Amino acid sequence: xxxxxxxxxxxxxxxxxxxxxxxxxxxxxxAPRDAVPQPARAVSVALLPPAALPAALPDPVPPAPPAPPQxxxxxxxxxxxxxxxxxxxxxxxxxxxxxxxxxxxxxxxRLRQYGQDGEALLEWQPQxxxxxxxxxxxxxxxxxxxxxxxxxxxxxxxxxxxxYATQQGGRDRQAVDFDAEDRRISFSASPARLERPDAAQDxxxxxxxxxxxxxxxPTPGGRWRVWVAGPRGELREWVFDALDxxxxxxxxxxxxxQLLGPHDPGIDVWLDPTRGFWPARLRQGDPETRGYEITLAxxxx
Numbered sequence: 001x002x003x004x005x006x007x008x009x010x011x012x013x014x015x016x017x018x019x020x021x022x023x024x025x026x027x028x029x030x031a032p033r034d035a036v037p038q039p040a041r042a043v044s045v046a047l048l049p050p051a052a053l054p055a056a057l058p059d060p061v062p063p064a065p066p067a068p069p070q071x072x073x074x075x076x077x078x079x080x081x082x083x084x085x086x087x088x089x090x091x092x093x094x095x096x097x098x099x100x101x102x103x104x105x106x107x108x109x110r111l112r113q114y115g116q117d118g119e120a121l122l123e124w125q126p127q128x129x130x131x132x133x134x135x136x137x138x139x140x141x142x143x144x145x146x147x148x149x150x151x152x153x154x155x156x157x158x159x160x161x162x163x164y165a166t167q168q169g170g171r172d173r174q175a176v177d178f179d180a181e182d183r184r185i186s187f188s189a190s191p192a193r194l195e196r197p198d199a200a201q202d203x204x205x206x207x208x209x210x211x212x213x214x215x216x217x218p219t220p221g222g223r224w225r226v227w228v229a230g231p232r233g234e235l236r237e238w239v240f241d242a243l244d245x246x247x248x249x250x251x252x253x254x255x256x257x258q259l260l261g262p263h264d265p266g267i268d269v270w271l272d273p274t275r276g277f278w279p280a281r282l283r284q285g286d287p288e289t290r291g292y293e294i295t296l297a298x299x300x301x
Contacts, residue, residue: 098156098157099156099157099158099209099212099213099215099216100212100215100216100276101126101154101158101159101208101211101212101276102124102208102211102275102276102278103126103301104124104125104126104301105124105299105300105301106121106122106123106124106299106300106301107121107122107123107124107278107296107298107299107300108120108121108296108297108298108299108300109121109122109294109295109296109297110294110295110297111138111139111140111292111293111294112287112288112292112293112294113138113140113145113287113291113292113293114140114287114288114289114290114292115287115288115289116140116141117140118138118139118140118141118145119138119139120136120137120138120139120294121136121137121138122134122135122136122207123135123136123137124208126154130153130154130155131151131152131153131154132150132151132152132153132154132159133149133150133151134149134150134151134159134204134205134207134208135147135148135149135150136148136149136204138292144168146166146167146168146173147166147167147168148164148165148166148167148203148204149164149165149166149167149204150163150164150202150204150205151163152178152205153180157198157199158199158208158209158212158213159201159205159208159209159212160178160180160199161176161178161200161201161202161205162177162178162180163175163176163177163178164176164178164202164203164204164205164229164231165231166231172188174187174188174189174231174232175187175188175231176188176202176229176230176231178196178200178202178229179196180196183195183196184196185200185229185235187229187231187232187233188231189231189232189233190232190233191233192233194229194233194235197227197235197237198227199226199227200227200228200229200235201226201227201228201229202228202229203228203229203230203231206226206228206238207269207279207282208278209226210224210226210240210255210269210271210279211271211276211277211278211279212277213226214253214255214271214277215276215277218253218273218277219242221242222241222242223239223240223241223242224239224240224255225237225238225239225240226238226240236260238257238258238260238267239257239258240255240256240257240258240269241255241256241258242254242255243255243256249270251272251273251274252270252271252272252273252280252281253270253271253272253273253277254268254269254270255268255269255270255271256268256269257269265284265285265286265290265291266284266285267282267283267284268282268283269281269282269283270282272296275299279296280295280296281293281294281295281296282294
């Protein structure tokens, strides 16, 4: 058999290719098993109910700055027991006793008026039905001066006038009417119609009203107030101050009304404690000119 002649260079090339193929086969056999794709395994997953899943993740919130220190809280006051009534502010009940007035009497006074001497008579007639009549008449010699007449009701506050009038010849000259229902005071000599204060008096009834006020609270150095309406449409609060006792007062309480103005003639009254503080002496203005003064002479009861 004839041997083939292979050129040396070609033989080398064939031998190199054979070696490379053999190396590749060996590398394939030694490759790691985990490099080969494996079949997928079944995985069991527990699904949370929808309520357990947040709707969305909140945005990150920066940490709040530290709060400033606070004073310790005070304990709330204990609530009152259920049976404790709430406190209610109420006015204290009035403790003023009813004013006391003298019984029926006729008081005779010596009169000094216009620089002349005369006589005055004060007639006080309280009635069982709760009404009263008070009348002052004055006379100098045979001449009758204008009289004063007051009628009204009596209550726990003293006298409550209904009508006052100055009279001459048996007829009313000037009158003042006190309307208790409308609480108004009207005047025959003036178109004024004024609101009636509590316990308002006329130009005669204030005598007894002041006596009752002082008797209810005879405080030495005291002060008493009375609203008085005049026949010409005036209504003023009269304020009386107690004066220091003088030897000539003879145990009487001397009161003086505060002046109502620069032309006020003034009023002084002396009350007798032994007779329920009834006026024992009264002076209005100057008795030698246009004023008058009366001094108690006798009492008929």
